[in-house]
Amino acid sequence: MVGCCSRMNYYLAVDIIRYDEKLLIEAFKGLGIDVIIIKVDSELLPLIDSRTLSDSLVVMRPISAYNAIYSAVAFESMGALTVNSSRTLYLCNDKILTYGCLIREGLRIPKTCIALSNTSLQSVSGRLKFPLIDKPPIGSWGRLVSYVRDSVDLKMISEHREFMGPIIKTHVIQEVVGLGKDIRCIVVGDDVLGCMMRRASADEWRSNVALGGTVENYPVDSEVEELVIRASRSVGAEFVGVDLLVGDGYYVNEVNGVPEFKGFIKATGIKVHEYLVKYLVSSSRR
Secondary structure, X not given: OOOOOOOOEEEEEEOOOOHHHHHHHHHHHHOOOOOEEEEOOOOOOOOOOOOOOXXXXXXXXXXXXXXXXXXXXXXXXXXXXXXXXXXXXXXXXXXXXXXXXXXXXXXXXXXXEEEOOHHHHOOHHHOOOOOXXXXXXXXXOOOOOEEEOOHHXXXXXXXXXXXXXXXXXXXXXXXOOOOOEEEEEEEEOOEEEXXXXXXOOOOOOOOOHHHOOEEEEEOOOXXXXXHHHHHHHHOOOOEEEEEEEEEOEEEEEEEEOOOOOHHHHHHHOOOHHHHHHHHHHHHHOO
């Protein structure tokens, strides 16, 4: 991050203030800063080439991915620094775009094919073996991510998704790696704060905390640290959650541009909010 001045105004862009955002507000207060809350879904955001926010830094925390992307564009048009940037948020919101960045960085992802139609989807067995993972390019909290046992499952999923929007009709098909668990790592700047292992609940194969997954601390070694930092840099991020799968080594599965960290704090004891706010304030004052 490149600071633009010695004195900054700090904003927190939200649509809903959750526990994580309350922690960020307290962290700013702890440094004597009254952060300004902007509820992006209830305020008019002009797209204007101006410098009205040139001495400002906006921490992007909307739950809605498109609220985050579009409001970041508006803030940037007014001269603000945003964390993360609209470009990073855009790349992280779409798994196909994220995978493209990861591949260009030389990072390993699960074997993946993209099906833009049901016709191409039915030929996937010629490239990948069942069982498979099928997911749309956008979405969070494991929504519409499916475990595909055979061609019958695949046909049923494709028929259901056919009635949804054009992006949801696109299928990201992957080999199964490390089913029922993954590793979430938090990166701030060029530092890996830590990692946690997420395990699926007894009646669920997806490991998302939002679906009842359990969490525990996961030790960070030099290999994990390098992978995670490179993944973060590939999308130009300042603050992200990087998800790793474990098979015959590590695979980078996703990069989250607006990471939640309540579960991470529970698993690791690391106060993400305090570290992030100190980083933002220190960087913007350089």
